Amino acid sequence: MLAVDPRALAHLAQGRQVMLVSGTNGKTTTTKLLARATAAATGTEVVTNLQGANLTTGLAAALAAGPLGAPAVLEVDEAWLGHVLPELRPAALVLLNLSRDQLDRNNEVRHVAQRWRRACEKLDGRAVVVANADDPLVAWAALAAPSVVWVGAGLGWKNDATGCPACAGPVSFGEGGDWKCDGCGLARPSLDMWLEGEGAEVCAVAGGRLGGPARYVLDLALPGRCNEANAATVLAVVLESGWAGAPALAAMRQVDEVAGRYARAEHAGTRARLLLAKNPAGWAEVFDMVGTSGGPVVVAINARTADGHDPSWLWDVPFEGLAGRRVVATGERCLDLSVRLHYAGVDHAVERDLLAALAAAAPGEVDVVANYTALHQLLAVLGTGPGRRRPRGGGG
Secondary structure, eight states, X not given: OTTTOTTHHHHHHTTSOEEEEEXXXXXXXXXXXXXXXXXXXXXXXXXXXXXXXXXXXXXHHHXXXXXXXXXXXXXXXXXXXXXXXXXXXXXXXXXXXXOOOOTTXXXXXXXXXXXXXXXXXXXXXXXXXXXXXXXXXHHHHHTTSSSEEEEEOOXXXXXXXXXXXXXXXXXXXXXXXXXEETTTOOBOOOOSEEEESGGGOEEEEOBSTTOBSEEEEOOOSSOSHHHHHHHHHHHHHHHHTTOOHHHHHHHHHTOOOBTTBTOEEEETTEEEEEEEOOSHHHHHHHHHHHXXXXXXXXXXXXXXXXXXXXXXXXXXSOGGGGTTSOEEEESTTHHHHHHHHHHTTOOEEEOSSHHHHHHHTOSEEEEEEEOHHHHHHHHHHHTOGGGGSOOSSOOO
């Protein structure tokens, strides 16, 4: 399609309300939440790409398969965002976070932030950016946009944001997500929405463009603070669009798995919860989900194109937190993982075969943490979800 018509994306997006979601982590989940919320709030069918096909070809295929004129909620790879913005002309652009990921394919993360900023500078006045104000890289990029809604979505992994994207000076982080550059004074913008309360189950809205002051209880089926942040960001899009929040929240509460993530499967007496972690920032969120229950953990690591061929990121993950638990290393790069676990002081078993690794975790409940292609391989061998056909793209 794109070979026949290089401007196919622009032609397919014409006459639609287009909303885009991008970031290093959480793209796929946020896209599903936003698609469900949009459908519930508007009562219309929504075109979306829910299987991680977030490059130009995947975007074109999703738009071509959907009804003409229907709203579109699309996940976009962070490295490709600047290429597709002029074609898709979104009404809303969601910017979640930026951290190192697939460095053999992408540039250093601050170069990605620079490309985002140039893309935001070119947005027209009708486009609104909904951005994570707690991430200095995202905030600096979004400040170039003509219209921004700022969400205090949190930033668990700060190691990639300690250098100011504007002047390269040191960034200091304070309480409650506040941050400021000690060199140029770049600082966190004033928030329009943020998470608060025990377990961050409530998001609060300031007075102003989102119709506040107000508080909304999230009460999601999806686990983890990161998903509460994703839902709060989606709610900001909904309110900015002038839609009612209650139907959107009800729709988001019904989501309990996303393209195999958070799904549950059984094999040989083992009941597995499937989680995705493909970089150090993602692992920081996964540690929040697996908690300190002491239950067994299976870690599956590949290094294919969609994962990034360089697995050196394993050395930035604080695997020391798994010490004392039953841990099984598996996947095509299980030996790289085993070396890292050894130096983290984590006793573990090694089983290259995915099903053998599940069996080695012992009967009962087990958390399976896999990177992108390893997760899809596992879904395929278990006959669960979308793993029967691995999409192109980086996932999120």
